[in-house]
Amino acid sequence: MEARPILHVSQVGINFGGLKAVDGFNLKLYPGGLIGLIGPNGAGKTTVFNLLTGVYTPTEGDIVFNGERINGLAPYKVTRKGISRTFQNVRLFNEQSVLDNVKVAYHSLASHSIFSSIFRLRSHFIGEKEMEAKALAFLRIFQLDKVKDEKAKNLPYGGQRRLEIARALAAGPKLLLLDEPAAGMNPQETKDLMELISFIREQFNLTILLIEHDMKLVMGICERISVLDHGLLIAEGTPNEVQNHPKVIEAYLGEEVVSSHA
Amino acid sequence: MLKKVSTFWLAIVLAFVFYGVVQLLILNGFLNPFYTNTLIFICINIILAVSLHLVIGITGQFSIGHAGFLALGAYISAIMTMKLDMPFSFALFAGGIVAALAGLVVGIPSLRLRGDYLAIATLGFAEIIRIIFLNIDYVGGAAGMQVTHATTWTTSFLCLILTIVVIVNFTNSRHGRACISIRENEIAADAMGINTTYYKVAAFVIGSFFAGIAGGLYAHNFYIIQPANFGFLKSFDILILVVLGGLGSLSGAVISAILLTVVSTFLQELPETRMIIYSLVLVLVMLYRPQGLMGTREITDYFGNWKWKRVKGGNQYGG
Amino acid sequence: MEWLQQLFNGISLGSIYALIALGYTMVYGIIKLINFAHGEVFMIGSFTGFYAIAFWGLGFFPALILSMAVCAVFGVLIERVAYKRLRDSTRIAALITAIGVSLLIQYVVIYIRGAQPEAYPNVLPNRSFDVFGVQISSQSLLILVVSVVLMIVLQFIVHRTKIGKAMRAVSYDPDAAKLMGINVNNTISATFAIGSALAGAAGVIFGVYYTKIDPLMGVIPGLKAFIAAVLGGIGIIPGAVIGGFVLGIVETVVSALGFSLWRDAAAFIILILILIFRPSGIFGKNSKEKV
Numbered sequence: 001m002e003a004r005p006i007l008h009v010s011q012v013g014i015n016f017g018g019l020k021a022v023d024g025f026n027l028k029l030y031p032g033g034l035i036g037l038i039g040p041n042g043a044g045k046t047t048v049f050n051l052l053t054g055v056y057t058p059t060e061g062d063i064v065f066n067g068e069r070i071n072g073l074a075p076y077k078v079t080r081k082g083i084s085r086t087f088q089n090v091r092l093f094n095e096q097s098v099l100d101n102v103k104v105a106y107h108s109l110a111s112h113s114i115f116s117s118i119f120r121l122r123s124h125f126i127g128e129k130e131m132e133a134k135a136l137a138f139l140r141i142f143q144l145d146k147v148k149d150e151k152a153k154n155l156p157y158g159g160q161r162r163l164e165i166a167r168a169l170a171a172g173p174k175l176l177l178l179d180e181p182a183a184g185m186n187p188q189e190t191k192d193l194m195e196l197i198s199f200i201r202e203q204f205n206l207t208i209l210l211i212e213h214d215m216k217l218v219m220g221i222c223e224r225i226s227v228l229d230h231g232l233l234i235a236e237g238t239p240n241e242v243q244n245h246p247k248v249i250e251a252y253l254g255e256e257v258v259s260s261h262a
Numbered sequence: 263m264l265k266k267v268s269t270f271w272l273a274i275v276l277a278f279v280f281y282g283v284v285q286l287l288i289l290n291g292f293l294n295p296f297y298t299n300t301l302i303f304i305c306i307n308i309i310l311a312v313s314l315h316l317v318i319g320i321t322g323q324f325s326i327g328h329a330g331f332l333a334l335g336a337y338i339s340a341i342m343t344m345k346l347d348m349p350f351s352f353a354l355f356a357g358g359i360v361a362a363l364a365g366l367v368v369g370i371p372s373l374r375l376r377g378d379y380l381a382i383a384t385l386g387f388a389e390i391i392r393i394i395f396l397n398i399d400y401v402g403g404a405a406g407m408q409v410t411h412a413t414t415w416t417t418s419f420l421c422l423i424l425t426i427v428v429i430v431n432f433t434n435s436r437h438g439r440a441c442i443s444i445r446e447n448e449i450a451a452d453a454m455g456i457n458t459t460y461y462k463v464a465a466f467v468i469g470s471f472f473a474g475i476a477g478g479l480y481a482h483n484f485y486i487i488q489p490a491n492f493g494f495l496k497s498f499d500i501l502i503l504v505v506l507g508g509l510g511s512l513s514g515a516v517i518s519a520i521l522l523t524v525v526s527t528f529l530q531e532l533p534e535t536r537m538i539i540y541s542l543v544l545v546l547v548m549l550y551r552p553q554g555l556m557g558t559r560e561i562t563d564y565f566g567n568w569k570w571k572r573v574k575g576g577n578q579y580g581g
Numbered sequence: 582m583e584w585l586q587q588l589f590n591g592i593s594l595g596s597i598y599a600l601i602a603l604g605y606t607m608v609y610g611i612i613k614l615i616n617f618a619h620g621e622v623f624m625i626g627s628f629t630g631f632y633a634i635a636f637w638g639l640g641f642f643p644a645l646i647l648s649m650a651v652c653a654v655f656g657v658l659i660e661r662v663a664y665k666r667l668r669d670s671t672r673i674a675a676l677i678t679a680i681g682v683s684l685l686i687q688y689v690v691i692y693i694r695g696a697q698p699e700a701y702p703n704v705l706p707n708r709s710f711d712v713f714g715v716q717i718s719s720q721s722l723l724i725l726v727v728s729v730v731l732m733i734v735l736q737f738i739v740h741r742t743k744i745g746k747a748m749r750a751v752s753y754d755p756d757a758a759k760l761m762g763i764n765v766n767n768t769i770s771a772t773f774a775i776g777s778a779l780a781g782a783a784g785v786i787f788g789v790y791y792t793k794i795d796p797l798m799g800v801i802p803g804l805k806a807f808i809a810a811v812l813g814g815i816g817i818i819p820g821a822v823i824g825g826f827v828l829g830i831v832e833t834v835v836s837a838l839g840f841s842l843w844r845d846a847a848a849f850i851i852l853i854l855i856l857i858f859r860p861s862g863i864f865g866k867n868s869k870e871k872v
Contacts, residue, residue: 053453055449055452055453074452074457075449075452075453076452076453076454076455076456076457076458079452079453079454079455080455084453084454085453087449087450087453091447091449091450091453092446092447092450093442093443093446093447093450093451094446094447095442095445095446095510095558096439096442096443096446100439100442103436103439104439104440104443104451104454104456105454105455106436107436107439107440107454107455107456108455108456110436112435112436114432114435114437114464117431117432117435117436117437117438118428118431118432118435119431120431124435127436128435128436131436167454168453168454171454171455324673324676326680371853371857372853372856372857374857375856375857375860377672377673377676378615378672378673378676379856379860381615381673381676382615382807382811382852382856383852383853383856383857385804386808386849386850386852386853386856387849387853389845389846389849390846390849390850390853393842393843393845393846393849394846396842397842397843494800495684498680498684501677501680505677534688534691534692534696535692537684537687537688538685538688538689538692540684541681541682541683541684541685541688542681542685544677544678544680544681544684545663545678545681545682545685548667548670548674548675548677548678548681549663549666549667549678552670552671552674
């Protein structure tokens with residue numbers, strides 16, 4: 001178990017105008033792991049994702065991915081290093097076809113230039129053909145090949161979630177970040193989704209970091225869980241350890257009181 | 263694949279047949295200079311509309327300063343032919359290149375801005391370009407500059423075909439898909455590994471290049487160019503072509519360019535009426551049909567189901 | 582003393598920009614729309630004042646009040662007819678509409694009365710004082726006083742009245758304001774009314790000060806005032822005032838240095854520098870899109 005971590009986050013924090021959204025956050029991910037990041041609403045989970053993917057630059061601490069320091073790197077560069085993500089509120093390219101959504105993710109894996117495309121040189125045709133074939137093969141895995149010409153916005157909600165994961169995977173990540181992938185799904189869809197996640201982890205040899213608001217959901221699938229509250233890491237361990245951690249119970253209890261009033 | 267490629271060549275052949283017929287009519291005197299001039303105007307306006315369509319419709323960057331690049335192309339090409347005795351074709355190219363360089367200089371800082379801030383910045387840059395020409399005595403200041411008549415049906419049609427081919431080819435490639443993804447969701451495009459700044463600037467530079475070409479054609483069709491021709495109203499004239507056609511639809515931009523050029527030719531004697539109609543159309547389109555005439559569809563989509571290949575963003579006719 | 586003179590001229594010009602900029606900034610603050618037609622409200626105000634003085638023989642203050650009232654109604658009308666149904670559409674659609682409305686007003690006015698300019702009648706006594714070598718006309722002094730009084734009144738409305746509180750609440754969070762029982766529609770209309778009234782006042786003041794008005798007069802001052810609003814931090818009321826004065830002074834100085842043809846360029850260069858280096862303006866806070 002003493003392998004080199006694929007992602008090592010140490011003492012990362014960020015300030016928004018004096019407000020500490022995340023403070024002293026630590027995380028070690030080992031290759032092949034499936035780790036959950038949970039916490040009540042507003043705990044800073046999505047902020048952690050934004051820090052990892054370069055949307056925000058941390059004001060303190062270090063993020064090391066694959067032995068390389070990546071804090072402050074632009075999001076598209078982070079993606080090219082091998083971290084890819086989905087969004088809490090699905091962010092597809094709505095007017096583009098399902099196929100094109102995946103092709104966009106393949107963008108940086110192709111190399112034909114603007115010039116070659118404008119003048120339709122050989123390299124353009126070769127590059128485009130290859131992208132098309134790869135993207136189609138990919139859609140088949142996710143059973144989206146039948147709707148490949150459909151606009152992304154016309155897919156049913158579950159399909160949109162699936163497409164977003166497919167798109168994130170097409171970018172060729174080593175580490176996949178999933179931000180509340182089960183949000184808005186019914187129990188059956190959630191179950192299918194969890195199976196899909198286990199499947200792609202095997203198939204693509206991935207490390208996965210999963211945000212979930214609902215604690216019960218992650219318990220069954222994640223090996224280790226980190227719990228965040230008010231920007232601070234309050235617990236870390238196996239699902240069992242976390243479940244009985246007094247601070248975690250307190251954090252979630254507090255929230256239930258709040259939400260029953262709202 | 264063979265079938266798709268042949269569709270492309272079929273379109274090119276048809277375009278040249280159309281060109282030949284019109285050219286024949288001009289040579290035989292069936293089309294008087296008034297009609298010929300209207301056709302040239304249509305070509306210029308389509309080039310402007312399609313080049314702005316790449317920036318606004320495809321990449322989703324709201325620029326309202328397109329007239330600035332038109333002005334650059336017009337003045338640079340006029341300087342080439344009138345002051346430096348260069349051939350017209352070279353002058354056109356030079357106008358396009360300088361406009362593209364200006365697009366680079368303007369685009370790099372301002373394309374970091376979003377939405378309405380970008381709009382205002384491009385408007386500001388266009389005004390600065392105009393004021394610079396206003397203050398240069400070499401090009402006649404406010405009085406303007408005399409330019410010979412050199413734009414013909416042939417040159418404007420060739421430029422038009424070149425513009426459409428380049429922009430369609432760009433759109434239907436991984437580069438065009440990257441631009442569309444920025445329009446659709448910039449944050450997600452970034453997260454998918456797209457260098458968003460690069461593509462925004464690239465689209466802006468290509469759009470500026472063709473606006474510059476249009477400027478050269480415009481200048482050499484008019485006998486005189488003045489800074490006052492390139493104010494905000496000119497940018498607005500181009501903007502309405504793209505908006506009316508449908509943001510994201512190239513054929514929509516072409517259709518509305520033809521439509522509005524014809525309308526404004528008829529209203530030449532009544533400039534106020536023309537402006538009232540234009541602005542009313544713009545407001546009504548936004549209130550009742552914000553997707554414009556065509557939405558993001560292309561005219562080829564309508565026959566797409568049986569025979570023709572779709573030229574919509576993302577599908578390529580050659581791949 | 583030459584410099585002091587220019588400074589004073591700049592402040593006079595700046596007070597006009599500031600009055601117009603207030604309308605931009607208030608509207609942007611509340612519905613996040615650059616109301617391009619605001620310059621045309623200013624133009625309508627100027628013409629209302631002109632007709633009131635030249636044909637009905639009204640004095641400066643009655644004409645000022647009348648034109649503020651007309652503009653308030655006109656501004657609300659624009660909002661209700663054109664902008665209201667765009668609240669849920671994209672900001673680009675709203676901006677295009679605003680540009681369309683602006684041009685529509687310009688050309689309808691030209692269609693009705695022609696494009697020829699009018700000479701503004703002289704309604705104010707014009708005596709000059711010499712203060713420390715600076716020529717101050719009673720006219721420009723009065724204009725400055727009127728502008729400052731209007732800004733103070735506005736500050737009072739925004740911070741001390743119920744409608745002002747509602748305006749601040751809606752601009753902070755429209756949904757929450759609605760839940761708190763604030764009538765969002767009326768509050769937005771009130772914002773348009775107040776902003777437009779200020780533009781109307783600016784129109785009359787402009788006419789008296791520069792003596793020549795025409796149907797396209799709103800375009801450049803409108804853009805300049807918008808720049809002033811951005812300069813001060815759009816959505817921030819004191820920012821608009823400061824931005825207006827700064828812009829007025831800069832322009833006067835550029836003209837005084839002998840570059841009067843570059844005066845408009847100076848304003849746009851300021852705009853671009855501000856947008857690039859500090860898009861939130863002098864007083865603004867930076868905000869980023871929520872992911």
